[in-house]
Amino acid sequence: MALDLNSVEFGTPPPLPAGAELLAVTDALTTNHRGSIEAERRALVEALGPSAAERAIGVCATFQMMNRALDGVGAPVAASLRPLAADLGFDPNSIPR
Amino acid sequence: MFDRAELAPSAERKAAVEQAWTNLTGPGPTLTATTRCSVIRAARAAWAGGSSPDAPLEDHVAHWVAVDAGGLRSDHVELWAAAGLKRITYLEIVGVVSRLANVDFYLRGLGAPVPEIPPLPSGSPTGDVHQDARITDGWVPALANLRAPNVLDAMPSEGVAFRGLHEPMYMPMDQIDNWRFADVLSRPQIEFIAARVSFLNECFY
Numbered sequence: 001m002a003l004d005l006n007s008v009e010f011g012t013p014p015p016l017p018a019g020a021e022l023l024a025v026t027d028a029l030t031t032n033h034r035g036s037i038e039a040e041r042r043a044l045v046e047a048l049g050p051s052a053a054e055r056a057i058g059v060c061a062t063f064q065m066m067n068r069a070l071d072g073v074g075a076p077v078a079a080s081l082r083p084l085a086a087d088l089g090f091d092p093n094s095i096p097r
Numbered sequence: 098m099f100d101r102a103e104l105a106p107s108a109e110r111k112a113a114v115e116q117a118w119t120n121l122t123g124p125g126p127t128l129t130a131t132t133r134c135s136v137i138r139a140a141r142a143a144w145a146g147g148s149s150p151d152a153p154l155e156d157h158v159a160h161w162v163a164v165d166a167g168g169l170r171s172d173h174v175e176l177w178a179a180a181g182l183k184r185i186t187y188l189e190i191v192g193v194v195s196r197l198a199n200v201d202f203y204l205r206g207l208g209a210p211v212p213e214i215p216p217l218p219s220g221s222p223t224g225d226v227h228q229d230a231r232i233t234d235g236w237v238p239a240l241a242n243l244r245a246p247n248v249l250d251a252m253p254s255e256g257v258a259f260r261g262l263h264e265p266m267y268m269p270m271d272q273i274d275n276w277r278f279a280d281v282l283s284r285p286q287i288e289f290i291a292a293r294v295s296f297l298n299e300c301f302y
Binding site: 008011019034052053057060070075092 | 103104105106107110144145146162163166167169170171174188191192194195196198199200202203205206207208234235236237239243244245246248249259262263265266267280281282283285286287288289290291292293294295296297298300301
């Protein structure tokens with residue numbers, strides 16, 4: 001499985017089915033804590049259907065949990081993910097903890 | 098809870114969120130139900146743009162876990178410990194705010210209002226803390242090195258509650274290494290969402 005890291009880092013639509021709509025819902029839900037995401041949700045439902053849109057929102061929501069939990073407990077970057085860190089251009093040892 | 102949702106939840110995720118909300122607003126291993134509900138209010142106020150409350154300390158901590166968990170450092174946790182916050186209680190606050198994020202962001206994503214806190218939460222701490230828990234490779238008591246999704250297992254009931262959201266929202270744990278896993282989304286679609294959220298939250302785990 002390959003991920004387009006440019007899409008992850010720079011927010012360009014990934015080369016996936018409904019990539020632009022997935023990106024828009026993910027960004028809106030993660031960065032806009034107060035406003036409505038109605039437009040982004042509606043576009044995702046139109047692109048993927050209601051079941052897949054609901055599923056995508058669930059993934060987005062659970063990583064809000066995972067991120068806060070892992071950062072909150074001071075979990076180090078797992079050894080298995082160090083090659084990915086290198087691909088993303090950072091050294092896990094340099095992260096202030 | 099979902100009556101006004103613009104997008105219907107799956108039966109599995111609906112049940113998981115309802116169970117999570119009942120758990121979050123009840124007593125926890127070291128916190129009363131009243132304090133857990135205060136932590137929930139503090140986290141929601143933080144997401145609404147409020148400034149950090151100076152007191153009580155539990156609410157102050159909840160604010161920062163809610164809005165800037167990636168900016169937390171061991172120095173913060175040590176400072177809070179010096180002010181009287183036990184590490185295990187800090188871990189419980191992290192668990193409450195994290196699971197609340199899953200519940201509230203999911204509901205908001207579906208276009209549903211977040212649930213209201215019970216007017217008179219009641220219940221004393223359960224004391225459900227594993228006696229073998231100790232500091233391992235992070236800042237909090239644990240049973241082993243901290244790995245997702247076992248970070249709350251120093252408090253067994255909280256660990257179960259964490260996985261009770263994680264699996265229905267992400268994927269069954271026995272499928273984690275199956276890179277061809279797919280349901281209504283493909284694994285690349287799932288992992289793109291996960292990676293983008295983590296990037297935006299500056300979570301490099």
